[in-house]
Amino acid sequence: MTGILEVQGVSIAFGGLKAVQDFRLSLREGGLQGLIGPNGAGKTTVFNLLTGVYRPDSGTVSLGGHNLIGLKPHQIARAGMARTFQNIRLFADLTVLDNIRIASHARTWTSTLASVLRTPGAIAAESAITEHAMELLDVLGLADRAQETARNLPYGDQRRLEIARALALDPEVLLLDEPAAGMNPQEKIALRGLIRTVRERFSLSVLLIEHDMGLVMDLCEQITVLDHGTVIADGSPESVQGNPRVIEAYLGAPSAEVSA
Amino acid sequence: MTKLLQTLMDGVSVGSLYALIALGYTMVYGILKFINFAHSDIFMLGAWVSFTLATLMGWTSDAPWIAGPAVICGSMLICGTIGFVIERLAYRPLRAAPRINVLITAIGVSLFLENVGQLEYVFGTRPQRMPSLLPDTVLASVAGVSIRLVDVLVIGIAFSLMGALEYLVFSTKLGRAMRAVSHDLKTASLMGIDVDRVISITFIIGSSLAAAAGFLTAAKYPSINQPAHSNWILFGLKAFVAAVVGGIGNVRGAMAGGLMIGLVEMFGAAFFSPNLRDVYVFTLLIVVLLIKPDGLLGRATVEKV
Amino acid sequence: MSTMLEISGLHVSYGAIQALHGVDLKVEEGQIVTLIGSNGAGKSTTLRAVSGLLKPVSGTITFHGQRIDGMKAHDIVRLGISQAPEGRGVFANMTVAENLDLGAYVRDDKAGIASDMERSLDLFPRLRERLQQKAGTLSGGEQQMLAIGRALLARPKLLLLDEPSLGLAPQVVATIFQILRDINKSGTTILLVEQNAHMALEVAHRGYVLEVGRVVLSDDAKVLAQSDEVRKHYLGVG
């Protein structure tokens, strides 16, 4: 069985510090997989390796059978991998609508000259981009905020805008980096539904980093647990929850030394 | 041979002046991350204040030995104060603003100092002769190159000041605080360091070093250009290039960069063509940045994603 | 036992985003109080507000009855509150010794500093071996030790610790928590922000659970440790 996203033996070190070691992952087409682990375990580093921000020291990454190693981030994005960021990276001074339309740029075909001349083709393309963007905003429930400056959105909306923006790339794989961080319980419930809807509607495969265990356990079919840059568990939510190594990594060992 | 030695000496003495100015640039950049364009004008003020002080004291000829030290100290003091005031009034309100704003403000301050300096009752528009406060005797003659006391003093004072700064930065409590602030403002404040005070002190030190460079420049080249002459800025810009070539934010890098720029400029002028001096400096800059974008002694910075 | 630190109705915003929606908490003198919660819950924000790095929109912070919200960070250190910040915040280009010296920046008593330095080095013998090494070359655990040791050199009445277990191996975490307990025993009050709930609640006297900028639970640490709610929150079980 090969998944849409296949990662084998990926490692990277920063100045001698091994941040990620021998990372492996297989994301099934249409799958919804979780990547969890305590703070500092290297989860975001994995995302950066997958999206080309860092180039791994060793290992292979392939998307739909195509090698991604050595590609630039924008090439990987165009190849069909979109992401959100843990510490929200919106185009803060631009409008909500423009944030999404920027991501559509990768899918547009008009030349700069045509844009400047405003040829009928370019006008049509702009309309298409806008229409597409408005649709996405509608799905994410942000349509009425389209003209607001991204910076002024509430936190939860900013998170959702990041997802909408990633969707505008028309990706095959969506990487979500802590989408629920900073959301209140109601928002989290809504987010849970949203991720499911989005996956169905855009036939995506989703890889999710999340700290909220309830969310992860509920959403994901498969979970990979990372600690100190290495995979310590991999499997169904139930098997992971019961894994003593995972509990230790998370809650810390209620060890004798401390209680002494 | 004579030419080689002569050029070497000129290069080192001009280079040490660049280095002195570069220190002010590099310290401010290290902490506040902007090019303080007005620093060149402090250098200009250093020369003009020295001239004014010497004239006011009547030390125009046959000045007592105390005149030199007194004027350089006076000029450093006054320019240090001016640097302090500039930071306080023009830069501090912009601490949280985008750096481009601070940069434009710095250009504004630079224009202000030049145009005020140019007013008839301030310094005026004529060049003036800096009285010779440093003795100018020939110490020795090596292979046809006469080594003059004034040059030795210029290099000596420049290097002692750099040494003093090096000591201050690396061996005192204040220096540790300065380095901490340049590493991270917020963490530094968690140590109980009054960041604003450290920044003020940095401006005072940087400005007094520039003033010293102004004095030494005037001592070495006694005809001092009028305040709005673009050459002051150009000289300062080349000093900033020195700071960048050496690795911005790095005290030793600024010194090394200053000497390097001085030598490249002088050797290029003497052995290739004097017409293209500025071209050598800026070409060196471009080459160094393309090979090693963080300067020769700089550290690579990685942006966190 | 008197109240050392009291926070009430604390609101803090980053630009348009509100991070704290009215946090109330108390730290009694001599205790270890822990603040737990998931990422983005506002734990670090609370500490930063106490240290004066962030200016609250509204609400008060008092230390020994004195209002400290709105004071400058360096003045707060002088009052006796020091922080080992998240991500350690060691000065990477300076030696371990210089880092420790900076911890004592607000103090002038040479003898006192020397003895506190000894104390810090006794607590963290690893640092003694690396005194002249650049802090940037230390391992994560050593950097955390340095950050705590440095904060201690201010001889604080209240020590603020932001995720000291972050990214460290379990044994190292255990060592650090043991040391925290020792520090507390010698009379320093500690406000500890942790994600490692088990560990934190084990050493703490009292715990607060933060969620989306609000305190949702607060109780005796031992009670919280047994609480199903906390367990559910962290592992999603039950």
Next chain:
Amino acid sequence: MSSRLLRLAAPLFTLAMALGCSGGGSDAPAASDTILIGEYGSLTGKEATFGQSTDNGLKLALDEINAAGGLNGKKLEVRVYDDQGKTQEAGTAVTRLIQDDKVVAVIGEVASSLSIAGGRVAQQYGVPMISPSSTNAAVTKIGDMVSRVCFIDGFQGYVMAKFAHDDLHATKIAVLYDQASAYSKGLQDDFGREFTSMGGTVFPAQAYTGGDADYSAQLTSIRETAPDAIYVPGYYTDVGNIALQARKLGLTVPLLGGDGWDSEQLGKIAGDAIEGSYYSNHYSFQDTRPEVTTFVETYKQRYNAVPDGLAALGYDSMRVLFDAMKRAPSLSGKDLAAAIAATNGFPGVTGIITMDANRDASKPAVIVQMKGNQPTFVTTVYPKGQEPAAAAPVDPAAAPVDGAAPAAAPADPAAAPATPPPATPAAKP
């Protein structure tokens, strides 16, 4: 979109109208009882000192003219605009003077590129312009509206070449010029050509950029060629440092220069280092002609400084203009320009001014030597073919000087004023 552009254009139109109206209002009083003359110059910027000297001289002449009753009872008024040493500003200033202030004539600039910028505007609108001190040949080639009261680079280069060759008996001369200054470059070219044609050797020129502080590389190269003299056609603002450094490097031969040296400051700045060096100039303040002595006297009284060449030229340009205004049948651009071009034998401070076919002042130059920090008159050099039958005797104390021993002449300032013979030719053809 289209209407946006149009709407943006509308306020611009309003603005333009406002500028037009504000300008239109200001010329009303000028039309009645005063005659307005325009001046533009670098009153700020790096060449401010030149603009200010010119302005001082010009204002002095203006006040004298007005004190004497002005032109047919009408007072003259000068409106001056600063151009900051930028050509775009110079062009705007001249346009404003001509079109808005309706001046009858314009005086300016020192720097040739600025005179060219302004001059082309004056030519376009048919208003005469007199450049007091731009010596580049290109300036008056603009057209019949533009003239000048100074000689041109070609002549000045010839003057110094002739003096170096005939009087100093120099054979090998090194050149150090300011590559950023057209004036300096022009003199360098002309001097080199003239001196070589006289059979001398000119070493490849070394260049600096105005404002440079360090000249050691160039001077070290020059030292290797062991010249008899060094021609430094630059501004006094730079010459001070050049002289000081040359002496430090052991170069004791005299420096030679042009009118850019002329300033009271040069002696103050360079002191002993410039002692014994020569430069060509428009006039000598020690000249005993009455025009000169009165001018120097009143200038000293008013500004507490010895007038430099630029001040004298500013003074002369105003007076030449006034002279032409008196002669012209009307103050229309055409008439006035013709009158200026017809200037013949006008007794200016800077010599007897006659406009040649190119509207360049044809007049002798003086050579002065720095003695005791004062420029001291040495000799007068006439344009080729205009030498008076009995050339003024050369001061025996000052020349001939051998290149090897420049400072041999005793520098006694007290003795100096007595020596210069009148620069005025005995008889004018």
Next chain:
Amino acid sequence: MARESGLKARAAALAPEPMTVLKQSVLPLVAAFVIPLIFHFGIGPSVGAYPSKVLLDIGINVVLAVSLNLVNGFTGQFSIGHAGFMAVGGYTAGLVTYYGGYRIWGDSLPHGGFLGAGEMLFLVATIAAALSAAAFGYLVGLPSLRLRGDYLALVTLGFGEIVRVMIQQTSDIATDATEIAATSWPSLLWKVGGALGFTGLPFYTSLFWVWLWVSLTVLVASRLKTSTHGRAFLSIREDEIAAEAMGIPTTTIKVRAFVMSAAFAGVAGSLFAHEVGTTLNPGELGFQKSFEVVIMVVLGGMGSVSGCVLAAIVVTVLPELLRSVDEYRMVAYALTLILMMILRPQGLFGLREIWEIWPFKALFRSEAK
């Protein structure tokens, strides 16, 4: 490998109505030609020469500011060497009109009237100026692949200074028709006047040409800003890492911004070179001129096209209005600059356009979508 985005199919269904094309595409282009005609034949003659000259200066500064805004405002890179591109353009255009004029007509005077042969040569010259400046823009843009922020600024400044010093090295212009006819083009390249400047260029710069280029520059910049390509520029300024992650080829776009910006600076250089009352000379195109343009962009608001236009007008007119205080005017200007940065750090308009701001919003309401 990426699946069909569906945007193309969507676009096919959204082909614009002819009226929309007319309104959005054609009319502004027509306006871009009509406005200069109005300036040339309407405003110019009615306000007189001095305001016209100021309008020329304003126009040139608008072209400079709006074009620099493409790099500094849109793309968030920091260039302070704009005068260098202006110089490259000015000298290229000068070579074409001056020596070209000599080759064609035997002199360098303006030939033909409005849109006559001479002005056509000027058009060719200006396009050549844009191309050569663009080539230099490409060269300078390349290091921007590796450099960030102030380092890039310093490199652009260094470039500008190198251009200036190299022009100083050139030799006198040739003024003799037969000599020019006998000299080869490559050697004419070096005869551009050195420090004195390229004197004697014909005066082709008129209100028509200046405002034609202003209209085109503003049109290009504002259309770019509201198109997908311009948004790609803006994304880099906002967050380079996020832009990459969204599939924006940041390096390509940065170079593109440099090239476009330099091309228009070259146009401004050509207009400057042929303006009445200027002399194209290296001394004037140094870093001070570059600073002046940066100031306009920052005052207007980084990224705001209309803000830059307004700032260019203010910066040009202010010194004219302050003429009466002469030596204090630069002091006043400097103080204004400092106070402005402290009191209104985002510039006049920030990223927004004049019609997006409250008091003007109503004025432009008909345009709002």
